[in-house]
Amino acid sequence: MRAGEVLPPLEIEITRTLIVAGALASRDYQDVHHDPEAARAKGSPDVFMNILTTNGLVGRYLTDHFGPTAVLRRVAIRLGAPNHPGDTLVLRGTVEEVEGDTAVVRVTGDNGIGRHVTGTVTVTVPVPEGGAR
Numbered sequence: 001m002r003a004g005e006v007l008p009p010l011e012i013e014i015t016r017t018l019i020v021a022g023a024l025a026s027r028d029y030q031d032v033h034h035d036p037e038a039a040r041a042k043g044s045p046d047v048f049m050n051i052l053t054t055n056g057l058v059g060r061y062l063t064d065h066f067g068p069t070a071v072l073r074r075v076a077i078r079l080g081a082p083n084h085p086g087d088t089l090v091l092r093g094t095v096e097e098v099e100g101d102t103a104v105v106r107v108t109g110d111n112g113i114g115r116h117v118t119g120t121v122t123v124t125v126p127v128p129e130g131g132a133r
Contacts, residue, residue, distance in 0.1 A: 066125045075119065087112045
């Protein structure tokens, strides 16, 4: 882990099931996350992903990269373009700073209509016994 390290991108297919399941799992019962007609009535072309699902996907992106011992200390994200069914979210990350076993990673996620998520995640990756990562 070093400042400037670029993480490989992660592509996630945005399905209706992912959107609805994420909303249900996070107890977000707003109709725009599961009812296409309600979403259209409120000006959206279809249902769209909630921020808690995006937050989980950002966390998955980092733990997939840094491994199962990685601990997310702080997640600060903002949403932009919505994620709709049929699109693909591409997450990217760059390590901005490192202090000991803790790093700050800048994360972005883009879909077919623009930038879906922007933010930073502070992650600690404990050094295993023996000192090698």
